[in-house]
Amino acid sequence: MKMNTPVGANALDAEPQGVVGKPLDRVDGRLKVTGGARYAYEVQQGPAAAYGCVVEASIGRGRITSIDTRAAERAPGVVLVLTYANAPEQGSGNHREAHPVLTGPEVSYYGEPVAFVVAATFEQARAAAYLVHVTYEKASGTYALRPNLERARSPRGSDASPDSAVGDFVVAFAAAPVQLDATYTTPLQSHAMMEPHATLATWDGDTLVLHTANQMLSQGQKVVATTLKIPQEKVRLVSPFIGGGFGGKLWVNADAILAAIASRQLKRPVKTALTRQQIFHVTTHRSDTIQRVRLGTDRDGKILAIGHDSFSGNLGREQVFEGAAIQTRSLYAGANRRTRHRLVPLDIPVASSMRAPGEAVGLLALECAMDELAEKLDLDPIELRLRNEPTEDPERHVPYSSRHLVACLQEGAQRFGWAKRNPKPGQVRDGRWLVGMGVAAATRGNPLMPSKANVRLGPDGIATVKMAMTDIGTGTYTILTQIAAEMLGLPAERIRMELGDTLFPQASGSGGSFGAASSGSALFDACTGLRAKLARLAGMDPDAASFADGRIAVGGQSRAILDLVGADGIAADGEIEPGDTLKNYSQQSYGAHFAEVGVDADTGEVRLRRMLGVFTAGRVLNAKTARSQAIGGMIFGVGAALTEAMELDPRFGYFVNHDLAEYHVPVHADVPDVDAIFLAELDDKANPLKSKGIGELGICGAGAALANAIYNACGARVRDYPITLDKVLSALPAQT
Amino acid sequence: MKQFTYERAASPEAATAAAKAGGRIIAGGTNLLDLMKLQVETPSQLIDINRLPLDKIEETPEGGLRVGALVRNSDLAADPRVRRHYGVLSRALLAGASAQLRNKATTGGNLLQRTRCYYFYDITKPCNKRAPGSGCAALAGFNRIHAVLGASDQCIATHPSDMAVAMRALDAKVETIDAEGAERVIPITDLHRLPGNTPQVETTLKPGELITAVTLPPPLPGVQIYRKVRDRASYAFALVSVAAVVEAEGGRIRSARLAFGGLAPKPWRVLEAEEKLAGATVNAAAFDASATAVLAGAHGYGSNDFKIPLARRTLRAVLAEATRT
Numbered sequence A: 001m002k003m004n005t006p007v008g009a010n011a012l013d014a015e016p017q018g019v020v021g022k023p024l025d026r027v028d029g030r031l032k033v034t035g036g037a038r039y040a041y042e043v044q045q046g047p048a049a050a051y052g053c054v055v056e057a058s059i060g061r062g063r064i065t066s067i068d069t070r071a072a073e074r075a076p077g078v079v080l081v082l083t084y085a086n087a088p089e090q091g092s093g094n095h096r097e098a099h100p101v102l103t104g105p106e107v108s109y110y111g112e113p114v115a116f117v118v119a120a121t122f123e124q125a126r127a128a129a130y131l132v133h134v135t136y137e138k139a140s141g142t143y144a145l146r147p148n149l150e151r152a153r154s155p156r157g158s159d160a161s162p163d164s165a166v167g168d169f170v171v172a173f174a175a176a177p178v179q180l181d182a183t184y185t186t187p188l189q190s191h192a193m194m195e196p197h198a199t200l201a202t203w204d205g206d207t208l209v210l211h212t213a214n215q216m217l218s219q220g221q222k223v224v225a226t227t228l229k230i231p232q233e234k235v236r237l238v239s240p241f242i243g244g245g246f247g248g249k250l251w252v253n254a255d256a257i258l259a260a261i262a263s264r265q266l267k268r269p270v271k272t273a274l275t276r277q278q279i280f281h282v283t284t285h286r287s288d289t290i291q292r293v294r295l296g297t298d299r300d301g302k303i304l305a306i307g308h309d310s311f312s313g314n315l316g317r318e319q320v321f322e323g324a325a326i327q328t329r330s331l332y333a334g335a336n337r338r339t340r341h342r343l344v345p346l347d348i349p350v351a352s353s354m355r356a357p358g359e360a361v362g363l364l365a366l367e368c369a370m371d372e373l374a375e376k377l378d379l380d381p382i383e384l385r386l387r388n389e390p391t392e393d394p395e396r397h398v399p400y401s402s403r404h405l406v407a408c409l410q411e412g413a414q415r416f417g418w419a420k421r422n423p424k425p426g427q428v429r430d431g432r433w434l435v436g437m438g439v440a441a442a443t444r445g446n447p448l449m450p451s452k453a454n455v456r457l458g459p460d461g462i463a464t465v466k467m468a469m470t471d472i473g474t475g476t477y478t479i480l481t482q483i484a485a486e487m488l489g490l491p492a493e494r495i496r497m498e499l500g501d502t503l504f505p506q507a508s509g510s511g512g513s514f515g516a517a518s519s520g521s522a523l524f525d526a527c528t529g530l531r532a533k534l535a536r537l538a539g540m541d542p543d544a545a546s547f548a549d550g551r552i553a554v555g556g557q558s559r560a561i562l563d564l565v566g567a568d569g570i571a572a573d574g575e576i577e578p579g580d581t582l583k584n585y586s587q588q589s590y591g592a593h594f595a596e597v598g599v600d601a602d603t604g605e606v607r608l609r610r611m612l613g614v615f616t617a618g619r620v621l622n623a624k625t626a627r628s629q630a631i632g633g634m635i636f637g638v639g640a641a642l643t644e645a646m647e648l649d650p651r652f653g654y655f656v657n658h659d660l661a662e663y664h665v666p667v668h669a670d671v672p673d674v675d676a677i678f679l680a681e682l683d684d685k686a687n688p689l690k691s692k693g694i695g696e697l698g699i700c701g702a703g704a705a706l707a708n709a710i711y712n713a714c715g716a717r718v719r720d721y722p723i724t725l726d727k728v729l730s731a732l733p734a735q736t
Numbered sequence B: 001m002k003q004f005t006y007e008r009a010a011s012p013e014a015a016t017a018a019a020k021a022g023g024r025i026i027a028g029g030t031n032l033l034d035l036m037k038l039q040v041e042t043p044s045q046l047i048d049i050n051r052l053p054l055d056k057i058e059e060t061p062e063g064g065l066r067v068g069a070l071v072r073n074s075d076l077a078a079d080p081r082v083r084r085h086y087g088v089l090s091r092a093l094l095a096g097a098s099a100q101l102r103n104k105a106t107t108g109g110n111l112l113q114r115t116r117c118y119y120f121y122d123i124t125k126p127c128n129k130r131a132p133g134s135g136c137a138a139l140a141g142f143n144r145i146h147a148v149l150g151a152s153d154q155c156i157a158t159h160p161s162d163m164a165v166a167m168r169a170l171d172a173k174v175e176t177i178d179a180e181g182a183e184r185v186i187p188i189t190d191l192h193r194l195p196g197n198t199p200q201v202e203t204t205l206k207p208g209e210l211i212t213a214v215t216l217p218p219p220l221p222g223v224q225i226y227r228k229v230r231d232r233a234s235y236a237f238a239l240v241s242v243a244a245v246v247e248a249e250g251g252r253i254r255s256a257r258l259a260f261g262g263l264a265p266k267p268w269r270v271l272e273a274e275e276k277l278a279g280a281t282v283n284a285a286a287f288d289a290s291a292t293a294v295l296a297g298a299h300g301y302g303s304n305d306f307k308i309p310l311a312r313r314t315l316r317a318v319l320a321e322a323t324r325t
């Protein structure tokens, strides 16, 4: 089906079984905790695999003048050393089109693979990798964003338009009685997912099979085919379990291509995993940003002009920019608006999507600016947001598909005890802690992607669902199980989910918060088809039939479904395509974050004390996995606010702290009392499930709530994330 | 990781003889193995000392404790005698690393763990400690975690241990045995060296010399505090840490012992700062004077400038807490 019009009442609304929405435990949970879930690196298939280890370029930009592989080749266990001298010619393109490796002596970023050493064991490969002796002729490179803003250009050919304008921002801002003009910076970040990028490559004749950690298999299949110059049908990606991605595994990385090439040359399976240190440079990251936010209001706080400019950086040949100003196009009312994104071409590793690309860092700026503005206006920050609640999308002039930001703010305020906040900074003390509260709005675009599914009900009463969908740890297996169970009137134990294989119908994959909606809608469509077939066999009206407890019923009549299935089983295909509702409605999920932090009055250490997120994201498909996603996102926001930053050393063009000892993600002790709730909502313009994306909403705005709480606690308004103690030290009270 | 041979030492004497002949002692391995994977350390032989009988905590005739070199950080922190009489040590241990690491990490290995300087960990970067004469990448680089005291223009790395800072405040002594079988006792203040022109030489131990135990003198009177300031609530090294044993009564400080982590290439102690407090009235001016003495000559290198005011504030807070009535 194509989402051209609102879906109206449908089978899910009736919910005779009530499975959808239940906090069902993960159906793959047992496999995971018992080690039965095999991740790419753990797969054994065919003859014993050889193991590969990447050798990274240790310069930022320049040319290889020599590679001496002799010592490596002689090292114990080594069977192959790939360099540009013996690597095949490959297809090219940006990182969403192709991922060629070892293409020549040119080095275009630090960590770019310059060799791939393959041996009988990983340890042997790694030891031999150190024996590859590379000499370089260094060229001067451009590495840091801030000193190179004059090189910024308007990005072209990216999916979002870099600029937007309504009315006359410049004039309206200049004339506004109250003005806020502030610049914020956010740092380079690494996805830091748990499972490293890993691949097992095998060739079955001329067909390549990659067991690989990849979020979007159908896209990945294309990228691999383009890179290796083989037909897409000759590439199979298998990825039933993925240990987190956060966007770091959206596209194809060097591990997959290197393993594929080596396996072809060696005629045996080749396995590789990047080390944690390598992940920081060899794969993608989130760009740093420099964002200027300007808000002009009347004396009552009504926005007259809203402007958001953002700079980000990327490797010269890439077009992807960090869409930090995109949410500013639809979050608040205001007649005069302007957003601009500029991209600075750099000689650093590829910047790409990381959890909530755009909003995750854009709201760190915008929602902090709203807090600053509220103070200027002497308004409660929630009240300021209420006064700027739009009635339609202020740029596109279309209605919202659904929007309950106000309800989230109000419900959250009440639950969190917002009324107890002292608006004056630095007033609340608990022992050595200065305590403050902050609020921020959450919003995240709600995309839908084409997806297909197949469902087959067998004579054994098991319904098997197949799709090239992935579960990156979010709970996709579980919510899809719930949808199928609900639609077919079967218990969840009767649903078998087969995901993660490009042999199955093409699916959206996981990313951009579109996974559940897209794959779930395709499955819904397939189940609708199957219901119609069953109803016809039962001689019942498919639209009137209800499915529960293994039976199909209309009125007082009912039949056991199994009696209808027959010896061969019965199957149906389903499909979802985005359509006009994306054009005709402005679609976002919304929420509000409330944070209470303590700032150590002596040292400036900031510690979260408690946090609440209140969200609306359409139909919640599983209360438990949804809450986990929201909380996980909020914790991501805690890291963005307080600790996470890759430090660039512009002398080398590399990220200095490239390991998890010094790239600080939050640990358990940083995350005390965090809760998330969802308010009831159904969005019938979004998709047939009436759900909206949840995976990224939790991070959006979360960090800004902490930043605002820090200001409230101690009066330090830090506009340079992350807010480490050195940045608040000077604002602390004198010691007595 | 380079190929290496592995040998289990049968006795302390055998371990030290093998170490002198070029082998590398491995205890918990939590630091050494990481460095080997990155080829920062490339021993050709490992000498495993884990089965040696060096894992006891015993009382000494003087009324102190003798801690075997193989006592795990977790066990030392949890020992009731340590908790009761050497609270500063127990707290310092628990402030370090993670529970899993502390279960493996040993007393000897913790003392001899190497710096966490980012550039030291990456063999493609200049580093005088790892590759003498290659330069110091941290000096003009990103040096947030580096030293502001005791550094040289050859190396500005810190010693990362928490445990050692508490031991320094307690005036612990390190017992060793060398390849000739000779035993000696090294005051902890003399164990670690400052970098000077030879940052690769980190201790005063002779080649192969094995740490067998650390002795703690009899318990000190007073309040014991370990305050660790760090970038996240757990599992991060100290930006600044203060180990303090302070005895005060009636608004006067009788004595104070202060040692600092995160500031210098070794656990840092400035006797003058303690003398300034002995006999002083409890007040902010006295605390500040002590901090001034600690930080005399302190020098930041850019990203770590903040450590100087941070150390002052942290010390003042610790002293205020220690003397609160």
Ligand SMILES: Cc1cc2nc3c(=O)[nH]c(=O)nc-3n(C[C@H](O)[C@H](O)[C@H](O)COP(=O)(O)OP(=O)(O)OC[C@H]3O[C@@H](n4cnc5c(N)ncnc54)[C@H](O)[C@@H]3O)c2cc1C
Pocket: A661, B024, B025, B026, B027, B028, B029, B030, B031, B032, B033, B034, B049, B069, B095, B096, B097, B098, B101, B104, B105, B106, B107, B108, B109, B110, B111, B112, B113, B114, B160, B161, B162, B163, B209, B210, B211, B212, B235, B236, B237, B238
């Ligand atoms: C991620 C991470 C975070 C950490 N955080 C902290 C922290 O916050 N605070 C902190 O203090 N520490 C921290 N640590 C470091 C940890 O405390 C040390 O790794 C540990 O104490 C080392 O002990 P070990 O027994 O494992 O030493 P090993 O790794 O076995 O050895 C370390 C060194 O000591 C030598 N050696 C060991 N025993 C002897 C002996 N008896 N005689 C002579 N030489 C010997 C070895 O040859 C080697 O050179 C952290 C470590 C990691 C990996």
Ligand code: SF4
Pocket: B115, B117, B118, B119, B120, B126, B127, B128, B129, B130, B135, B136, B137, B138, B139, B154, B155, B156, B157, B199
């Ligand atoms: S500070 Fe010391 S350890 Fe770090 S790079 Fe410089 S010389 Fe090496």
